[in-house]
Amino acid sequence: LRLGHVRKILQITPPFCEAADSTVKFERVAGGTAMAGCAITELPPEGFSFELCKRNEALRKKGLNFPSAVKTGTTIAGIVFKDGILLGADTRATAGPIVADKNCAKIHYMAPNIYCCGAGTAADTEFTTLIISSRLELHRLTTGRKSRVATACRMLKQYLYRYEGHIGAYLVLGGVDVTGPHLYTVHAHGSTDKLPYVAMGSGSLAAMATFEDRFKPNMELAEAKQLVRDAIAAGIFNDLGSGSNIDLCVITADKTDYVRPYDEANIKGQRSGDYGYKRGTTAVLTTDVRRFEVASETTVASQASQESMET
């Protein structure tokens, strides 16, 4: 629909919009129709709706195959180092045994000084962090202060606890606020741990093994980056649920560095053959050409409508 030739703006006044305003003329485009009218829709009730659970259970009993949620089957990790927090994540999203996304972003923005890595059900980590990030921003506007990591942690755990673990979000939350650097893990049922080094996801054992071997308190930036990179790499190469690249996020008191990708540990293999198709490879079974009658109307602007409106 092209509205390039509309001379008058359609005024929208609640609760109705006037349909087919007589002073407005549209130029008909081939195949298109003029849009007439709009309606204010009702907002759905807040929060998770459990209405469909009974129906789903009945369908499950009948033997219906449910589509499986895309799980991130992930390696995510975080450490506290001398100048702040370092978060790392791999970039593979799996749907069962298939790689659904070879380069997804698992380090989510919460606040300018707080970032959150997510493992578990991809949609749950995405939306949980979005929702809490919004609430944190409103909180910042209300309080007039920078967000604290403990606030984000509280909001996340209270949200996830309310859903009794049905929202499958397993998070590594880290940031630097006025009280210093803080690192938390948040589980889907709502429990949190505050630790100097953490790992979550299916590759967490590989990552944690690396940390237990080489972590020291108050490491320098270069050594800390190498450690987190190696921890995520351990997950990528030894865990089938993790793969592709390593993303890193460095949060310090004055700035945040989101490096994506930090390390392209796996490059796509080169194909030697050419698999292009010549024109005519796909068989055309039937061809049907129809011509449209185009009726056009032109509106000519009169001098009167050039005057400015007066209230």
Next chain:
Amino acid sequence: MQEYQPVSYQRWSPYSMNGGTILAIAGEDFSVVASDTRLSESYQIFTRDLPKTYQLSDKIVLASCGFHGDVLKVTSAVKERMKMYEYEHHRKMSCEAVAQYMSTMLYYRRFFPYYAYNIIAGLDKEGKGAVYSFDVVGSYERETFRAGGTAASMLQPLLDNQIGMKNQSNMEEMPLSKEKAISLVQDVFTSAAERDIYTGDGLKISIISAAGTEVKDIPLRRD
């Protein structure tokens, strides 16, 4: 509100899935059979260097994947039987005969199957390339090409298009050259390793021709 917990029982399973992908293509006077070299279970890798192709004789190769315990049993059982045949008949077992025997052996276990997907590749009595593919209970068929294993559903359609010339209306079916077959095998495995978590680490290609069996090893993605 009633409880929606579905009733399920924890049960020990005699089988487990060890992943892997196999592929065989029959040419005019050669056969190509390939497998990846990764052995895994659930999200763990057991080893990166276990090819799933087994040399049954100098011109017959068996590719087998699925449950590794049954794969080992199937390959050793077939090798034993081939030895006995040679002692009895004073000649090597032909590719066709091995395939027939495999089918019978698998069907003996109709009610507790060998969980192994098998593909036999070799040369038939006339020296032409032969590929026989099996299901778990011994149904078999001679084909031009077949993919098996975890990424089979990704490889088979591409082979249908590139070798079988399916869905291409203007292409002539050309005889497949050895070089084209090998490059196709490399490319399809590279692509399978991108999207299947159980396929990767390495690729082993065996090329069977009148001169014998030649082997090629190519690295794949290790993540």
